[in-house]
Amino acid sequence: MTPGSRHRDSSASPPRRSDAERNRARIIAAGRRVLGRDGLDASMASVAREAGVGIATILRHFPAKEDLVAAVFADRMDAYADAVTDALDDPDPWHGFVGYIETACAMQAADQGFADVLTMTFPGAKALEKRRAEAYEAMVRLIDRAKATGRLREDFDPSDLVLIHMANAGVVNATGQAAPDAWRRVVALFIQCFEAPARGPLPASPDHDALYQAMLRASPAGTITPEPARDS
Amino acid sequence: MTPGSRHRDSSASPPRRSDAERNRARIIAAGRRVLGRDGLDASMASVAREAGVGIATILRHFPAKEDLVAAVFADRMDAYADAVTDALDDPDPWHGFVGYIETACAMQAADQGFADVLTMTFPGAKALEKRRAEAYEAMVRLIDRAKATGRLREDFDPSDLVLIHMANAGVVNATGQAAPDAWRRVVALFIQCFEAPARGPLPASPDHDALYQAMLRASPAGTITPEPARDS
Numbered sequence: 001m002t003p004g005s006r007h008r009d010s011s012a013s014p015p016r017r018s019d020a021e022r023n024r025a026r027i028i029a030a031g032r033r034v035l036g037r038d039g040l041d042a043s044m045a046s047v048a049r050e051a052g053v054g055i056a057t058i059l060r061h062f063p064a065k066e067d068l069v070a071a072v073f074a075d076r077m078d079a080y081a082d083a084v085t086d087a088l089d090d091p092d093p094w095h096g097f098v099g100y101i102e103t104a105c106a107m108q109a110a111d112q113g114f115a116d117v118l119t120m121t122f123p124g125a126k127a128l129e130k131r132r133a134e135a136y137e138a139m140v141r142l143i144d145r146a147k148a149t150g151r152l153r154e155d156f157d158p159s160d161l162v163l164i165h166m167a168n169a170g171v172v173n174a175t176g177q178a179a180p181d182a183w184r185r186v187v188a189l190f191i192q193c194f195e196a197p198a199r200g201p202l203p204a205s206p207d208h209d210a211l212y213q214a215m216l217r218a219s220p221a222g223t224i225t226p227e228p229a230r231d232s
Numbered sequence: 233m234t235p236g237s238r239h240r241d242s243s244a245s246p247p248r249r250s251d252a253e254r255n256r257a258r259i260i261a262a263g264r265r266v267l268g269r270d271g272l273d274a275s276m277a278s279v280a281r282e283a284g285v286g287i288a289t290i291l292r293h294f295p296a297k298e299d300l301v302a303a304v305f306a307d308r309m310d311a312y313a314d315a316v317t318d319a320l321d322d323p324d325p326w327h328g329f330v331g332y333i334e335t336a337c338a339m340q341a342a343d344q345g346f347a348d349v350l351t352m353t354f355p356g357a358k359a360l361e362k363r364r365a366e367a368y369e370a371m372v373r374l375i376d377r378a379k380a381t382g383r384l385r386e387d388f389d390p391s392d393l394v395l396i397h398m399a400n401a402g403v404v405n406a407t408g409q410a411a412p413d414a415w416r417r418v419v420a421l422f423i424q425c426f427e428a429p430a431r432g433p434l435p436a437s438p439d440h441d442a443l444y445q446a447m448l449r450a451s452p453a454g455t456i457t458p459e460p461a462r463d464s
Binding site for chain 1: 288351392395398399401402403405406407408410411412414416417418419420422424425427428430431432434435436437438439443444445446447448
């Protein structure tokens with residue numbers, strides 16, 4: 001189907017184990033390049049083209065785009081969750097909090113696809129969402145610790161981290177390679193205004209359920225109807 | 233061509249003046265709805281469908297998507313430029329500066345398409361870019377006045393306004409109708425950290441040329457090849 005394919009892509013017989021594993025790795029690597037370059041709106045077809053496999057092969061491994069997104073970003077979500085754990089180990093809670101925000105935003109800047117993943121939720125991708133939930137729990141502890149030192153403003157809400165990531169994604173996506181460091185200034189501004197004492201009250205945080213709905217709504221629309229699963 | 237069209241869309245004879253004017257108004261109104269709802273990635277075809285005219289009619293009036301974008305957002309760009317002028321009339325320069333940021337960001341929140349227009353540049357749309365250039369000149373005066381009072385931090389750069397709009401577009405686009413007021417908290421945070429004295433130094437502003445390149449790069453890619461212009 002795709003000229004560049006070195007592997008068969010026929011439904012005549014189930015592929016051998018090693019073929020299936022190789023195809024899966026090849027698709028994930030291609031997905032990393034394509035989603036990193038074009039963001040989450042990239043089509044499954046363009047990932048298949050990049051991987052040199054047919055669309056049937058992709059659907060066998062990843063019945064929905066959400067599954068592919070989860071596989072592509074699994075290691076980055078791990079690194080993101082690890083960044084919170086590292087921050088909790090910092091003996092200076094404020095320093096740990098600031099370092100965590102800088103690290104997480106740098107991860108967004110390094111990868112346009114991941115910039116969006118951090119502001120979306122993928123209910124079907126259980127492992128990814130489990131890691132995100134763990135990271136969230138750790139983040140709440142990080143915030144509480146930083147507030148306890150008096151350095152973080154009292155009205156900081158965990159949902160503010162989601163808002164920062166949404167804002168940072170906007171800057172990263174708009175400036176891209178033309179001004180690749182622009183996000184650093186925006187994030188530095190945010191951090192300065194998180195520092196206590198607050199200069200004034202803030203409008204209320206968005207309702208957490210509403211924000212969750214927004215994260216659902218922003219998920220990639222191009223989910224492909226699952227096809228019957230096949231062995232591999 | 234389109235069933236809903238009440239006007240002819242044939243190339244047999246040039247349409248009467250009033251038909252042409254009516255079609256143009258109808259396309260702009262449809263463009264406002266479609267681009268406001270779907271953002272600037274919306275296709276010319278979907279605007280034609282919404283307007284109930286054929287693609288040939290749209291191309292006669294707006295040879296490139298950039299032309300349609302300029303026509304649809306002309307009045308909003310006027311309102312945006314007026315907001316700066318109003319702010320300059322405020323006897324309290326800091327109050328004028330803050331009010332301007334709130335107004336401009338509210339305009340972004342009210343219209344997803346305009347949220348993006350403010351962070352892009354459309355070299356082919358002369359009238360739109362002229363208004364933007366005028367607004368920019370006025371903004372520089374607004375910033376200088378606010379700095380002169382000592383209320384605005386000294387290292388605030390006009391390009392920071394572009395960065396705020398990029399960040400705000402990220403929040404507006406991600407939260408949408410699910411959490412429609414979330415942007416207010418983000419903008420309030422920004423404003424608090426613009427207030428002097430600065431709590432610390434900031435990373436350098438992006439180079440202005442680089443930021444301009446970024447704004448060019450973010451323009452809608454879906455420009456349609458111009459067809460021979462026809463009377464109307």
